Amino acid sequence: MSLFLTQVMNGIGSGAVYASLALALVLVYRTTGILNFAQGEMALYSTYLVWYFAERGVPVWLAILLSMTISFIGGALIERILIRPVENSSPLVLVIVTIGLFLAINSIAQVQFGNDIKLLPRAYADKTWLPGNVQISSDTLVLVGVLIAECAVLYLVLNRTKIGLAFRAVASNFESSRLVGVPVGRMLMLGWAMAAAIGALAGSLVIAPVGLQGASMQEILVYAFAAAALGGFDSPLGAVVGGLIVGVVGTLTTQYFHAVHDIELVVPFGLILVVLLVKPSGLFGTTRVERV
Amino acid sequence: MTALLEVSKLRAGYGAVRVLRGIDFSVAEGEAVVILGANGAGKTTTLRAISGMIDAAGGIVFDGQPILGRRTEQIAAAGIAHVPQGRGTIVDLTVDENLRIGAYLRRGQEIETDLERWYTTFPRLADRRDQQAGSMSGGEQQMLAIARALMSRPKLLLLDEPSLGLAPLVTQELFRTLGELNRNDGVSMLVVEQNAGLALNIAARGYVLTTGTIVTSGTAAELSGNDDVRRAYLGI
Numbered sequence: 361m362s363l364f365l366t367q368v369m370n371g372i373g374s375g376a377v378y379a380s381l382a383l384a385l386v387l388v389y390r391t392t393g394i395l396n397f398a399q400g401e402m403a404l405y406s407t408y409l410v411w412y413f414a415e416r417g418v419p420v421w422l423a424i425l426l427s428m429t430i431s432f433i434g435g436a437l438i439e440r441i442l443i444r445p446v447e448n449s450s451p452l453v454l455v456i457v458t459i460g461l462f463l464a465i466n467s468i469a470q471v472q473f474g475n476d477i478k479l480l481p482r483a484y485a486d487k488t489w490l491p492g493n494v495q496i497s498s499d500t501l502v503l504v505g506v507l508i509a510e511c512a513v514l515y516l517v518l519n520r521t522k523i524g525l526a527f528r529a530v531a532s533n534f535e536s537s538r539l540v541g542v543p544v545g546r547m548l549m550l551g552w553a554m555a556a557a558i559g560a561l562a563g564s565l566v567i568a569p570v571g572l573q574g575a576s577m578q579e580i581l582v583y584a585f586a587a588a589a590l591g592g593f594d595s596p597l598g599a600v601v602g603g604l605i606v607g608v609v610g611t612l613t614t615q616y617f618h619a620v621h622d623i624e625l626v627v628p629f630g631l632i633l634v635v636l637l638v639k640p641s642g643l644f645g646t647t648r649v650e651r652v
Numbered sequence: 653m654t655a656l657l658e659v660s661k662l663r664a665g666y667g668a669v670r671v672l673r674g675i676d677f678s679v680a681e682g683e684a685v686v687i688l689g690a691n692g693a694g695k696t697t698t699l700r701a702i703s704g705m706i707d708a709a710g711g712i713v714f715d716g717q718p719i720l721g722r723r724t725e726q727i728a729a730a731g732i733a734h735v736p737q738g739r740g741t742i743v744d745l746t747v748d749e750n751l752r753i754g755a756y757l758r759r760g761q762e763i764e765t766d767l768e769r770w771y772t773t774f775p776r777l778a779d780r781r782d783q784q785a786g787s788m789s790g791g792e793q794q795m796l797a798i799a800r801a802l803m804s805r806p807k808l809l810l811l812d813e814p815s816l817g818l819a820p821l822v823t824q825e826l827f828r829t830l831g832e833l834n835r836n837d838g839v840s841m842l843v844v845e846q847n848a849g850l851a852l853n854i855a856a857r858g859y860v861l862t863t864g865t866i867v868t869s870g871t872a873a874e875l876s877g878n879d880d881v882r883r884a885y886l887g888i
Contacts, residue, residue, distance in 0.1 A: 541728035
């Protein structure tokens with residue numbers, strides 16, 4: 361039983377990372393209607409920046425904050441420069457653009473930082489507690505804590521500020537928002553900017569224990585997409601719940617079916633298949649109630 | 653009377669399709685003006701051209717400033733509030749949030765005063781403050797779209813077929829409210845409508861738009877008495 365609970369806790373830890381990145385995907389999807397396949401690579405580059413600053417003696421938490429700030433600006437610029445010109449194109453074009461972005465950022469990162477494994481300094485002590493024989497690591501606590509903080513900040517910004525109201529208005533109906541004077545373009549930039557900053561934070565925390573290299577974020581992005589699909593691509597709450605489910609189910613699968621390589625991918629994706637068959641918009645996705 | 657909105661030789665369309673073939677009209681300060689026309693005459697295109705939502709050529713002067721070619725956000729900031737066809741309520745926001753986003757370009761305590769004022773004018777919105785806009789009836793959403801436009805304290809209100817899809821009684825109530833807003837609160841408005849009877853009731857002047865050209869204009873009384881208008885739009 362304690363082994364089971366230990367694995368559940370580990371799963372919640374990885375799930376928190378998937379949830380963070382899924383939140384980033386949802387922010388971009390809600391505003392620009394784009395599935396950003398480059399979200400993981402953007403986070404990868406941000407994490408390289410953390411390493412770059414830390415190598416030069418910047419304290420690691422400060423390096424993460426710096427990287428988040430740069431990523432915030434970078435995300436906004438990517439929206440303005442690369443996405444805006446193709447904004448009204450077909451979904452297929454948008455997919456190609458974000459896949460191109462994926463390849464470009466990955467290549468730039470490898471050219472700039474090399475392909476050897478970079479070890480990130482830990483931002484916090486590596487500790488394990490054993491309440492009632494259940495192992496809980498500081499990784500899990502930090503990842504979950506950061507996820508909770510992200511959700512709280514997002515909730516406050518989106519629901520308690522004027523800019524958040526404008527952001528939600530644009531996500532729902534950009535034409536009407538424009539007619540009341542909301543600068544729609546700036547809100548789209550904000551969506552990409554917040555997503556990039558969240559990705560930077562998630563990337564730096566998840567990479568620290570295992571080391572950073574070119575493919576570090578790819579598997580995580582697949583899980584994040586799974587989480588967003590499971591929860592519903594337009595629902596922040598869905599992203600969080602979906603991330604945690606994918607994390608826990610994946611970890612438990614590895615624990616109990618460890619004989620087969622990569623088996624941990626099968627069970628969460630099977631689960632998603634079933635959910636999407638029954639409820640195509642995802643667990644928390646909106647099927648809009650609208651009277652005309 | 654100096655014109656608040658002066659439109660001259662306005663041409664507009666979608667790609668190769670020309671919809672407006674050079675139309676002239678004006679709205680004076682405090683005036684309610686109606687543009688009548690059948691489906692496809694170019695009514696919606698006219699309003700979208702004023703709000704900068706489609707490419708247009710010609711002249712549009714608002715409040716002494718040329719606004720043709722400006723961005724939609726800037727035109728809203730200049731004082732034009734546009735209630736689009738099909739209402740354009742922001743369905744995922746609550747009624748209260750819809751009204752607050754209407755005041756996006758303003759700041760200060762007066763926003764709260766205005767909120768209460770329009771809740772008093774539209775009591776059914778007050779009952780539904782925290783309800784999602786998308787779950788309300790068509791008439792309620794139309795009221796909400798108008799109240800949201802008023803939250804910006806516009807100098808000119810553009811209304812695109814407000815009666816579309818509403819039950820006759822609801823439409824009557826709506827136009828009574830619009831008439832009161834114009835007479836009592838001095839809101840200038842430009843209404844495009846197919847429902848000529850009700851629209852001419854509240855308007856001072858009107859224009860008749862047929863396939864992108866203005867064919868007749870005059871005071872509301874003149875238009876109501878015009879045989880062509882009566883046949884085409886009043887069904888008499």
